[in-house]
Amino acid sequence: xxxxxxxxxxxxxxxxxxxxxxxxxxxxxxxxxxxxxxxxxxxxxxxxxxxxxxxxxxxxxxxxxxxxxxxxxxxxxxxxxxxxxxxxxxxxxxxxxxxxxxxxxxxxxxxxxxxxxxxxxxxxxxxxxxxxxxxxxxxxxxxxxxxxxxxxxxxxxxxxxxxxxxxxxxxxxxxxxxxxxxxxxxxxxxxxxxxxxxxxxxxxxxxxxxxxxxxxxxxxxxxxxxxxxxxxxxxxxxxxxxxxxxxxxxxxxxxxxxxxxxxxxxxx
Numbered sequence: 536x537x538x539x540x541x542x543x544x545x546x547x548x549x550x551x552x553x554x555x556x557x558x559x560x561x562x563x564x565x566x567x568x569x570x571x572x573x574x575x576x577x578x579x580x581x582x583x584x585x586x587x588x589x590x591x592x593x594x595x596x597x598x599x600x601x602x603x604x605x606x607x608x609x610x611x612x613x614x615x616x617x618x619x620x621x622x623x624x625x626x627x628x629x630x631x632x633x634x635x636x637x638x639x640x641x642x643x644x645x646x647x648x649x650x651x652x653x654x655x656x657x658x659x660x661x662x663x664x665x666x667x668x669x670x671x672x673x674x675x676x677x678x679x680x681x682x683x684x685x686x687x688x689x690x691x692x693x694x695x696x697x698x699x700x701x702x703x704x705x706x707x708x709x710x711x712x713x714x715x716x717x718x719x720x721x722x723x724x725x726x727x728x729x730x731x732x733x734x735x736x737x738x739x740x741x742x743x744x745x746x747x748x749x750x751x752x753x754x755x756x757x758x759x760x761x762x763x764x765x766x767x768x769x770x771x772x773x774x775x776x777x778x779x780x781x782x783x784x785x786x787x788x789x790x791x792x793x794x795x796x797x798x799x800x801x802x803x
Contacts, residue, residue: 541773542579542592542619544716548649548663548672549575549594549607550616550656569661569674575600576670580734580741580776584609593736597670606736609653616656618649618663618672623684623709625692626664626675634668634701641695645684645706646673667705712778714785719772720755724784733759733768734776744780 550572577600581593590609596602609617626646632639649663649672662675675681684706687693696703718724727750732742745759748767757777759768770777779785 541582541716541720542652543582543773543776544712544778545579546620546647547577547579547592547594547652548616548618548665549577549602549614551575551602552613552615569656569658570672573601574672575602576665577602577604578776580604581606581736582774595734595741599670604736604741614653614655616651616658617653619652621648621650623706624648624664624681625684625687626666627680628666632666632669634699639699643692644695645702646681647709648678648681667709668702711782711785715778718779718784719757719777725750725752726757726779726784729784730780731757731759732778732780733761733770736775 553573575596577594577596579592580595582591583593583606584590588610591606592609593604593606594602595604608614624646625643628641628644632641632644644666646664646666649665651658658674660677662678662681664673664675664681665671666673696706719726726747729747730744731747732744734741735743743761743763745761745768747757748760749758751757755772757770757772759770759777760766761768
């Protein structure tokens with residue numbers, strides 16, 4: 536049974552109708568370039584709604600956002616655009632990057648691509664991207680200049696990661712987050728007995744820890760014994776964000792291959 540794709544755990548970018556949302560201040564002029572508009576960023580931590588018209592996502596907004604963590608009606612009147620993260624790529628870059636006060640002039644930089652969930656502006660074939668560590672949207676006419684991150688081959692690309700530990704950490708964070716979601720929602724590996732963190736929307740301390748006591752490998756529903764109160768909660772990871780506290784289950788392909796090779800030698 537295929538597990539439906541879930542936006543939980545994904546990064547989103549939003550553009551709201553400021554007049555409909557009741558935000559104070561002068562509204563954005565229609566002539567304002569797309570990249571200069573009041574885009575808000577955040578991460579999906581929860582999902583609810585039985586029918587498309589009622590679909591809502593709980594968003595943990597970026598610290599710099601004017602929006603507070605809250606449920607957002609996907610098809611609400613105040614929503615103009617919702618973009619969801621797509622592939623991690625290498626993109627050409629003309630402008631310098633400023634990292635911890637240092638000016639860098641890379642020819643390429645890792646970026647997240649985005650695809651529209653809601654588009655009332657008519658973005659058409661434009662490709663939205665967000666360079667890691669910058670959190671600014673850029674719009675490309677097409678994807679011809681982009682290269683999937685996994686296809687990295689140029690020494691200059693590898694050198695950027697080697698010289699910029701913050702960038703390397705950001706890339707690792709994106710990759711590990713995706714591997715975690717794949718493991719929990721689609722993985723062949725059971726997480727029963729593993730410690731996890733569960734997001735709880737609308738609470739002062741949103742993350743709570745617990746241990747997975749049962750996992751249904753068909754529906755992916757899990758039972759978690761919460762550390763506080765010893766309460767057993769039944770959780771659908773497609774609707775509530777769940778992350779592993781132990782990253783050893785998320786091994787790079789190279790490490791996995793090395794481990795298999797080692798075991799093979801021992802058998803011989």
